[in-house]
Amino acid sequence: MKSLAELDKLREKLQEEMRLREGKEDVKVVVTMGTCGIASGAREVLTAILEEISKRGLKGVTVTQTGCAGLCHCEPLVEVERPGRDKVTYGHVDEKKAREIVVSHLVNGQIIKEWTIK
Amino acid sequence: MELYRAHVLVCAGAGCISSGCQAVKSALEESIDRLGLKREVKVVETGCMGPCDLGPVIVVYPEGVFYRQLKPADAVEIAEEHLLKGRVVERLLYKAPENGKTAVTSDQIDFFKKQTRIALRNTGIINPESVEEYIARDGYRALGKVLTTMTPQEVIECIKKSGLRGRGGAGFPTGLKWEFSAKAPGKPRYVVCNADEGDPGAFMDRSILEGDPHSVLEAMAICGYAIGSNQGYVYVRAEYPLAVQRLSLAIEKAREYGLLGENIFGTGFSFDVEIRVGAGAFVCGEETALLASIEGRRGEPRPRPPFPAQEGLWGKPTVINNVETWANIPPIILKGPEWFASIGTEKSKGTKVFALAGKVNNTGLVEVPMGTTLREIIFDIGGGIPGGKQFKAAQTGGPSGGCIPARYLDVPVDYESLTRLGAIMGSGGLIIMDEDTCMVDLARFFLEFVQDESCGKCSPCRIGTKRMLEIVERITRGEGRDGDIELLEELGHGIKSSALCGLGQTAPNPVLSTIRHFRDEYEAHIYHKKCPAGVCRALMVYAIDEEKCNGCGRCALVCPAGAVYGEKKKPHRIDLEKCLRCGTCMEKCKFGAIYTI
Numbered sequence: 001m002k003s004l005a006e007l008d009k010l011r012e013k014l015q016e017e018m019r020l021r022e023g024k025e026d027v028k029v030v031v032t033m034g035t036c037g038i039a040s041g042a043r044e045v046l047t048a049i050l051e052e053i054s055k056r057g058l059k060g061v062t063v064t065q066t067g068c069a070g071l072c073h074c075e076p077l078v079e080v081e082r083p084g085r086d087k088v089t090y091g092h093v094d095e096k097k098a099r100e101i102v103v104s105h106l107v108n109g110q111i112i113k114e115w116t117i118k
Numbered sequence: 119m120e121l122y123r124a125h126v127l128v129c130a131g132a133g134c135i136s137s138g139c140q141a142v143k144s145a146l147e148e149s150i151d152r153l154g155l156k157r158e159v160k161v162v163e164t165g166c167m168g169p170c171d172l173g174p175v176i177v178v179y180p181e182g183v184f185y186r187q188l189k190p191a192d193a194v195e196i197a198e199e200h201l202l203k204g205r206v207v208e209r210l211l212y213k214a215p216e217n218g219k220t221a222v223t224s225d226q227i228d229f230f231k232k233q234t235r236i237a238l239r240n241t242g243i244i245n246p247e248s249v250e251e252y253i254a255r256d257g258y259r260a261l262g263k264v265l266t267t268m269t270p271q272e273v274i275e276c277i278k279k280s281g282l283r284g285r286g287g288a289g290f291p292t293g294l295k296w297e298f299s300a301k302a303p304g305k306p307r308y309v310v311c312n313a314d315e316g317d318p319g320a321f322m323d324r325s326i327l328e329g330d331p332h333s334v335l336e337a338m339a340i341c342g343y344a345i346g347s348n349q350g351y352v353y354v355r356a357e358y359p360l361a362v363q364r365l366s367l368a369i370e371k372a373r374e375y376g377l378l379g380e381n382i383f384g385t386g387f388s389f390d391v392e393i394r395v396g397a398g399a400f401v402c403g404e405e406t407a408l409l410a411s412i413e414g415r416r417g418e419p420r421p422r423p424p425f426p427a428q429e430g431l432w433g434k435p436t437v438i439n440n441v442e443t444w445a446n447i448p449p450i451i452l453k454g455p456e457w458f459a460s461i462g463t464e465k466s467k468g469t470k471v472f473a474l475a476g477k478v479n480n481t482g483l484v485e486v487p488m489g490t491t492l493r494e495i496i497f498d499i500g501g502g503i504p505g506g507k508q509f510k511a512a513q514t515g516g517p518s519g520g521c522i523p524a525r526y527l528d529v530p531v532d533y534e535s536l537t538r539l540g541a542i543m544g545s546g547g548l549i550i551m552d553e554d555t556c557m558v559d560l561a562r563f564f565l566e567f568v569q570d571e572s573c574g575k576c577s578p579c580r581i582g583t584k585r586m587l588e589i590v591e592r593i594t595r596g597e598g599r600d601g602d603i604e605l606l607e608e609l610g611h612g613i614k615s616s617a618l619c620g621l622g623q624t625a626p627n628p629v630l631s632t633i634r635h636f637r638d639e640y641e642a643h644i645y646h647k648k649c650p651a652g653v654c655r656a657l658m659v660y661a662i663d664e665e666k667c668n669g670c671g672r673c674a675l676v677c678p679a680g681a682v683y684g685e686k687k688k689p690h691r692i693d694l695e696k697c698l699r700c701g702t703c704m705e706k707c708k709f710g711a712i713y714t715i
Contacts, residue, residue, distance in 0.1 A: 003266075
């Protein structure tokens with residue numbers, strides 16, 4: 001460690017990994033993973049989202065899962081929740097779409113309307 | 119850096135290790151592997167989370183779901199249900215003993231909710247073997263701040279202003295201690311961490327070393343800068359192998375990152391730490407004996423002054439603080455002395471960690487602001503006394519401390535108030551006793567302990583405590599004599615004023631404080647030959663309730679002395695001449711027919 005600035009840089013990087021344990025108000029990406037979701041590929045979707053977030057060094061995003069939302073015919077579902085805003089739900093998500101949701105919605109703040117379900 | 123969607127924190131404090139957390143962790147990891155979740159879920163071993171009686175415990179983040187008393191099979195279920203399908207396993211959640219209410223996350227549990235964690239800020243949250251996780255939680259930033267923006271004098275002023283006092287027992291102002299060393303002539307100077315925690319029932323220092331070792335190292339380096347020292351020693355007992363192991367690893371990692379060693383943060387300041395393992399003599403927790411032991415001499419105390427701050431290790435100025443004191447230093451530097459001084463009471467600032475043990479529902483580690491009442495600690499956080507029994511007294515400060523009876527439950531706990539009650543803060547052991555505890559027997563236990571641990575260098579401690587023990591033992595045997603209480607008091611005060619070191623000077627405290635608050639129990643033993651709590655066996659008289667006894671003969675069968683007699687199917691009797699007072703008959707009676715008088 002050559003300087004305090006170096007420590008601060010390292011700390012910022014490491015804090016992202018520890019965020020999960022802080023219970024902060026985060027952007028939440030929820031993948032529904034009931035039997036229906038998993039059968040239609042939710043696991044691959046989740047991995048893709050994690051990878052994409054990691055690759056882009058995105059901060060303040062919690063990725064988590066939940067059970068069946070009752071919309072089994074639209075699985076895999078991905079929900080994006082920003083504090084203070086309405087929840088956005090995407091249906092029929094695959095790996096490719098998942099990566100695009102990260103780029104468009106999480107990075108640029110653009111909701112991809114045609115993939116959302118009401 | 120790896121991003122995960124969930125972190126599973128497995129408590130690996132010594133308490134959870136002994137209740138089998140390693141098997142739980144393996145089961146969890148195997149299941150995660152089998153279910154293909156390895157890329158998504160990270161398993162982290164942490165230091166003690168505090169609620170030791172609930173172990174093994176795990177916490178699943180980001181939700182913060184708290185699971186307790188797990189077996190390996192439960193871990194498999196958590197992996198399959200919670201981690202794979204996102205369904206919380208209700209059955210394994212914590213239920214409050216008083217109302218059966220289920221808590222999902224730890225912040226819904228009173229035990230956690232009512233605590234303020236400064237010294238324990240990282241224990242149970244970070245992986246103690248990862249310096250990275252410590253850095254992520256602002257670790258080593260205080261050291262960086264001190265080295266790059268503060269003068270040594272400013273550091274000392276900051277600690278003085280915070281009002282921090284030594285957490286090892288005596289409560290000496292920490293900043294003042296540092297100042298004495300900084301001003302003392304003589305070089306080199308040394309920084310020492312006293313991790314020779316020896317009080318029966320106390321384990322907070324161990325938990326900090328096991329759960330957050332870097333906080334101690336960072337604080338020692340800060341002190342090194344403040345007093346102009348380049349070398350620190352941690353004196354830790356060999357009975358704490360896990361603490362030694364994690365501390366060694368922490369030193370190694372800190373050196374790798376250049377946070378210990380030469381030219382830290384490019385400022386030209388160098389500081390390193392070495393471990394000295396003690397053989398587990400209680401007296402080595404006394405600072406002068408500890409220094410002797412580090413130097414390789416026999417662990418015996420010497421008279422003070424000169425104090426170690428002036429003439430310590432190898433005759434050089436030395437700052438000795440205990441583990442918990444050190445753990446408070448980095449947050450004081452980062453958040454400022456005013457913040458720290460705003461917590462606690464007028465003369466006792468900050469928080470205190472207590473090791474709750476004995477007859478209390480939630481045993482474990484708790485950290486509360488100074489000035490919290492005993493009632494809050496024992497009943498709100500500790501969950502009260504098990505089995506609907508009555509609270510009788512709390513013992514603080516181990517063999518140097520004393521008892522606080524129930525009528526003082528609402529006294530705010532700080533250094534001064536405890537001293538006024540004839541107890542001491544001590545290192546934070548807090549043993550709770552219910553109506554079944556005999557206070558004379560308790561005093562006997564602590565006397566036996568100090569007799570065992572007395573180094574023998576000075577006669578008041580070596581001989582005086584022996585004589586006191588003999589008297590107390592005689593009382594518990596039912597051979598107490600008129601004048602014994604007064605003799606104990608006289609001896610006790612004599613030893614207090616003439617013993618060489620802290621061990622001897624405080625050794626009579628458990629006797630004196632039990633006499634002060636429970637004199638009637640001593641009198642019952644001596645004059646009425648009775649033990650009101652029913653503990654001292656020699657004073658017990660066993661009898662059989664003829665109404666309840668159906669003459670099954672079980673008691674007669676198990677009696678080793680053949681003292682129980684009677685015809686089959688008819689009420690039995692006990693021959694008191696033959697009775698050894700072992701209590702086996704009472705234990706074995708299925709009808710509750712045998713009682714003591």
